[in-house]
Amino acid sequence: AVVSTQSTGGHGKGLKDARANEFQMENSIQSQDVMIDWLRRKLRKTTDEGSAEELKQQIKDHENKEKFVMKTIDAVGADLLGSPEAVNNLKKVSLAIRHPGCNEAVMKEFFAACNCRIQDNPYITKYLATLSKLCNMFSADIIVKTVGKYCYEQ
8 A cells, every 4th residue: 555655744644544545445446347346236235035136147147248258359369369378468568549440340340249238248348458459460351250250159
């Protein structure tokens, strides 16, 4: 944790603020994961068995969709790049969108073919950068064809 070195008038306010910031950092989550976290918190608070089962199913569905998206994008990348290691290396590269038309076509195909919507599945955004990075290496047609191969076969 980062502790403030500013004078607080001798009342320990700096330490109190540092503890508050530490608590916030420990309890913070990525914005993409807010929905799943909210469902989990709601599940912990519910006392109704029917509601609990429904919430468990919603959480499971979202977790399955996230796993599907992650595996599909990794498979598309491995197919195009030749190996899972190459995909992992690509993930480490900073995102630079050099071909916006490619990004638009690939994302449109991905959302349609894989039956995903950011509005319904915001947690998938953290995986989409890999598709964008592929646009800097391959044409939209090649990526779209590969996305279709993995999404429509599911």
